[in-house]
Amino acid sequence: MKQRARFSRTAVVGGAALALVLSLSGCGGGSDAADGDTIHVLVYGDAANKVEKELVATFNKTSKVKAVLDTIPGADYQAKLQTIINSKQAPDVFFNWGGGSIKPFVDAGLLLPLDPFIAEDPDLKAKFLPSVFNSAVVDGASYGVPMRGTQPVLLFNNGKVLKKAGVEPPKTWDDLLAAVKALKADGVTPIALGGGDRWPTLMWFEYLYDRIGGPELFQKALDGDKDAWASPDSRKALGKIRELVDAGAFGTNYDSVKFTDQGSPTLLATGRAGFELMGSWAYSTQQDAHPEFAKSDLGYSAFPSVEGGRGDQANVVGNTNNFYSVLKKTKHPQAVAAFLKLMYSDQFVKAQLSIGNLPTTTNTEALLNTAASPEFAKFQYDMVKAAPAFQLSWDQAYPQSAATAMYQSLQQFFNGSMDEDAFIKAMQALPTS
Numbered sequence: 001m002k003q004r005a006r007f008s009r010t011a012v013v014g015g016a017a018l019a020l021v022l023s024l025s026g027c028g029g030g031s032d033a034a035d036g037d038t039i040h041v042l043v044y045g046d047a048a049n050k051v052e053k054e055l056v057a058t059f060n061k062t063s064k065v066k067a068v069l070d071t072i073p074g075a076d077y078q079a080k081l082q083t084i085i086n087s088k089q090a091p092d093v094f095f096n097w098g099g100g101s102i103k104p105f106v107d108a109g110l111l112l113p114l115d116p117f118i119a120e121d122p123d124l125k126a127k128f129l130p131s132v133f134n135s136a137v138v139d140g141a142s143y144g145v146p147m148r149g150t151q152p153v154l155l156f157n158n159g160k161v162l163k164k165a166g167v168e169p170p171k172t173w174d175d176l177l178a179a180v181k182a183l184k185a186d187g188v189t190p191i192a193l194g195g196g197d198r199w200p201t202l203m204w205f206e207y208l209y210d211r212i213g214g215p216e217l218f219q220k221a222l223d224g225d226k227d228a229w230a231s232p233d234s235r236k237a238l239g240k241i242r243e244l245v246d247a248g249a250f251g252t253n254y255d256s257v258k259f260t261d262q263g264s265p266t267l268l269a270t271g272r273a274g275f276e277l278m279g280s281w282a283y284s285t286q287q288d289a290h291p292e293f294a295k296s297d298l299g300y301s302a303f304p305s306v307e308g309g310r311g312d313q314a315n316v317v318g319n320t321n322n323f324y325s326v327l328k329k330t331k332h333p334q335a336v337a338a339f340l341k342l343m344y345s346d347q348f349v350k351a352q353l354s355i356g357n358l359p360t361t362t363n364t365e366a367l368l369n370t371a372a373s374p375e376f377a378k379f380q381y382d383m384v385k386a387a388p389a390f391q392l393s394w395d396q397a398y399p400q401s402a403a404t405a406m407y408q409s410l411q412q413f414f415n416g417s418m419d420e421d422a423f424i425k426a427m428q429a430l431p432t433s
Helices: 015-023 049-062 074-084 103-107 115-120 130-136 159-165 173-185 199-213 215-222 226-230 232-246 263-269 281-289 291-296 333-344 346-354 365-370 374-386 400-414 420-428
Strands: 038-045 066-073 093-096 145-147 151-158 189-192 273-279 298-301 316-319 322-326 390-392
Touching: 038 049, 038 074, 038 333, 049 066, 049 333, 049 346, 066 074, 074 093, 074 400, 093 333, 115 333, 130 145, 130 322, 145 333, 151 159, 151 199, 151 263, 151 281, 151 374, 159 173, 159 273, 159 298, 173 189, 173 232, 173 273, 189 263, 199 215, 199 232, 199 273, 199 316, 199 400, 215 226, 226 232, 226 420, 232 400, 232 420, 263 273, 263 281, 273 281, 281 291, 281 298, 291 298, 322 333, 333 346, 346 365, 365 374, 400 420
Parallel strands: 038 066, 038 093, 189 273, 316 390
Antiparallel strands: 093 322, 145 322, 151 273, 151 298, 151 316
């Protein structure tokens, strides 16, 4: 994801939810050990699971304590995690996005600080880029080891569709508006949007706030400065969003389309849309579901600049990385520590690169040529390396308690059922701690 993808953080507590999680237990683990001699690794269920299965199998070849891989389908991940995190069914190790996504668990005393592991094996920290590793440092203690890869948000395109409409990947906002007009005239939806998931809509706000106000604008809001949401730059960003929606860029039924059920990726892959703004995991999604399209016609570019904006066009938004965190009550901390070491191995890096992910280990650059698409891997790597600022996705930067209200406000402003002033008021009311 997850892989941004990101999802509703509302906890759904109930037997049906728990039954779904338990029914998925053991996916890919392959262990015959008694449950007392296992560690459960819970991950977001998607195309990247093939790598996690491979690493679990590698670990189980030499470990007396066996790892069992459990998966939860992407759209349900956060809610189901909330359901089991403090129950008997809690995993030993679980996938997350660092930052605000794990702070409530830290505050509740559920997570194991990883500094003792790092003291025994300094490479658990030293083998990762510091700016990424520190995204899972909370109150001065380390609570996550990077896994999967960094996930900048890119503007993906269908090269065949763009060529037919005489369109190039846009470098400026005016270029994007012109592309929307040309694609509409050619009978395709200009931009696929999984508005039914709501978090894909957020990406348009993140980039426009950055391009217009610079990364400082959102940081002020996150730090509790409510005036930031009512600033001229904030209103200008909202105006640009309204301009794009009113131009028909997303069609009319985007709120009934989802990324998590392959809706928006399929629109792009089958030529019914020209663009999709999505995290870099979109490559592995397309590679898995539409391999010929991923190989031949899937294009990508940076988000366009906005004239007069304060933000550098080289800035990126997205998820700095995914992380594995550890539950304090695990019965096998040493086995967990050994499992986490695989996250900086050459095997891990090569496997992630093979599905389009970009690990943030210190050995990644030397292995970029082994990627499924070396060009895509190098594009991402250079983009992240050169970025003056990497803004963490808003729904990961804010505490989990803010997610539902945030998503609702974004969706309602986007579809026109909430005006600018009401949106600003709603964002000012979000909890920041």
